[in-house]
Amino acid sequence: MAASGESMSVSPNTTTASTDSHGQQPTVGSSKVTNSALEAMERRWNKIAGMESDLLVSINDVQFNVHKFPLYSKSDRLQEIAKDEPRTGRTTADLAGLPGGDRIFVQVVNYCYGFDIDVSPYNVAALRCAAEFLQMHDDSQSGMREGNLVPLTERALVKFFADWKDTISILHHCQRLMPAASDCGLVDRCMLELCKLCVPSSSSSSVLTTATDSSPSSKARPNRSATPAEGIHLSESVLSLDLDFYADLIAALRRAGMPAQEVGRSIDAYARYWIPDVSDDFEHSRRNRRIVETLVSLLPVSEGEPATIVDVFSKPDALIRLLRAAKSYDAEEECRRQLIATAGVLLDQADVEDLTHLEMHEVQALAQVHASRAGLTGSADLSPTNYQKVAKVLDEYLELACSCRSPSANPNIANNSLNWETVKSLASSVPAEARSSHDTLLRALLSFITLKKGTLSEKGLLSLFEVVDPSKLSHELTDEVATHHSLPPTFVARALIAQKDNMRKSITDLANRTKSLEEERRKLEQDKVKISKDIEHLRREVQLANDVLQQTRRSLREGTASIFEKHVVLQGRVKELSEEMAELETKNKSLKEREKEKKERGQSRSKRGSS
Structure with a gap:
């Protein structure tokens, strides 16, 4: 090779x-x-x-x-x-x-x-x-x-x-x-080979619509490593391709079966490579507009209405970068609509830093998309955690936006002409129950009325504070509300009533807790007495077992001594029997010798008589 x-x-x-x-x-x-x-x-x-x-x-x-x-x-x-x-x-x-x-x-x-x-x-x-x-x-x-x-x-x-x-x-x-x-099929063949390297399971028929496999190079190929090359779609050599070539390659990789997440990573990397910073660069504005529109067209889109980009990004930061570029370079409305629709779906994965790169009306559009998604799919599709994340990031964004008094602080979110309708719309885009605490939201609204310096109408002020639930405020903020002279009296009254209710609830909870603790104490005492009895019973059983064990040991010792004595007696008796047997054997031998001598004398007499 x-x-x-x-x-x-x-x-x-x-x-x-x-x-x-x-x-x-x-x-x-x-x-x-x-x-x-x-x-x-x-x-x-x-x-x-x-x-x-x-x-x-x-x-x-x-x-x-x-x-x-x-x-x-x-x-x-x-x-x-x-x-x-x-x-x-x-x-x-x-x-x-x-x-x-x-x-x-x-x-x-x-x-x-x-x-x-x-x-x-x-x-x-x-x-x-x-x-x-x-x-x-x-x-x-x-x-x-x-x-x-x-x-x-x-x-x-x-x-x-x-x-x-x-x-x-x-x-x-x-x-x-x-x-x-292209006419000689070389471009398609290059892309086919890259698809085979990036997605080893791909086939030529699924990658290209043209008949490139009839080329001589498809008849004999050198041996390749079985391990696919990783990261080709993220390499600088791919990202530096001209837009048309890159778009054709990504389309081929999608047909070959490359996961949507990897397609999204490559598209984001390509955008960062060619548009590292979104700016008013009129020299490249036409090129950058075409890049943004083409990249968005390459993203996998869900079926149905509204169509959104699915399974590509886990966080909306890449989409927000594309959205900023689409706005800066005046991309088509459909391109921006699609980006907003998808970024809105991922709003629960955003952080406040992501939103600071957008203008207020764009954040409002994202919030509206998320709210409409909740209305279309139902509460089962979105968990309480999703709502809590969205509420948290929007409250933090509002607090930051309402505290920016000049464009130098943040040119995207600083807006001295910010109206109460927009603020209320953002604050109301998630259900009130999604917020476990309304402290951040209240701080944002307090910054807003300070920013407006008394120019808000009474109607606007009343409507604005309707989104705050006083019962979810901390004691410190509730005390601040009671002494704040710019707040609507009705809201202050609601806050004081909520504080009173919270105090009553706290007292009731404390009493119930005290009662519960007393019941737990009595139960513990009963358990203690029961455990003491159980311990005493176990102690007696242990003592009884020890007595039985001692008695058994004494019996074993006595039996062992008796057996030893019997063993000594038996050993003595065996010795005696052995001596008696030796004596008998000696006598038996002596008798045999006598008989032999007697027999020999008899034979001698017989011989003398015959002679």
Whole structure:
């Protein structure tokens, strides 16, 4: 497998001669072939052909003096467009639309003459497109060729596609070769290979709608590691792609089955790469507007009404960045509506820092989306925790917004013309029961009336404080309300009544708690007596068990002594019996000896009598 950025030196036939001492074509400069380099190459071509040139090829303002036979034998296109000039007697061909221009044509000509050429990820795309443009296929009309530039570049592509960095490098070079790179299927093939690397389970039919698998590179591929390459969609080489190429790649990755969360991460990274800071940059405003609109169009959208972006972001900060950019660069209304709809759904995951980047009416729109979602889906879809989070972040935002007296504090939320209707709308966007405490909300409203310095109407003041539940205020704030002269008397009265009710409730709770503690104390005393009895009963049982154990031990000792005594007696008796048996054996032996002697005397008498 070719390493990233590695080049291959290839030769079309048995003629192997380098174009210079370093094996590279002698080109000078970044875009044009110099006259001196061109003259040197033409002398070498004439030397190889053994004759003067008979074909003049023009590419824009550069002319090449070459020979028909080596080029015609490789290129069907060149044979078709070449024209004989009667006035000069020469044959000419115009290749103004050749992909890669004159620099790539130098390599093509060198290949046709039999010189080695270097094929790398940085020029293989141009060589492949040029070969397609010049119709340098295996099957020639003249039947005079063996091998050609199209199959040669295809073999190189197979090697380079095995490495994702090389693949992206080829894709980058395709950007400057459009539409030729797309016409020959090279763009789709690059994206297909990247999809296979990013999403190993993807198939070519699910990724691309065009029939790219019929290309030679799909017939033989080098062995790949079974482990998928991770983070390709977040690499700088992908994020630096032109917008159209990036959009096509993300669309292909989505069709290949890349998780929506990974798609969202890549889109957010692309936005940060191209629009790092949202500002009034008129020079790039049109480009940035197109970027924002395109990126939003790439996000997966839910079905039904209203359609929202789903399963992409866990927090709304990325959407809020896109929303700021959409507003700054005057993106389409549908784009902004979709961003607001989705960010509103994720409002329970936002923090106050996220909201400070938006203007007040945008935060109000997010709150309205969240409230309408609750109305559409019902309370079962949104847990009390969701409501509490939204209430908390909105209260903190209101407190911050109402305390900003000048644009220098925060240009987005500072608004001296902030009206009570907007403040009440934000405060009322979540149910009152979602707030376990109304302290932050009250502090925000107190800052607001201080900001307005008595300019609020009585109606506005009364309506504004309707959203505050005095029963959920701390004692400190309730005391502050009682002494605040700018608050509506009705609200102060409600606060005092709530304070009285809270005190009565606290006294009742204290009495109930005292009664409960007394009951618990009596229960503990009863449990203590019961435990004492149980302990005494256990103590008696333990004592009884100890007595039985001691008695058993005494019995065992006595039995052991008796057995030992019997054992001693038995040992003595065994000894006595052994002695008696020895004595008997001695007597028995003596008797036997006597009988033997008696028998021998009898035999002796018999012998004497017979004699």
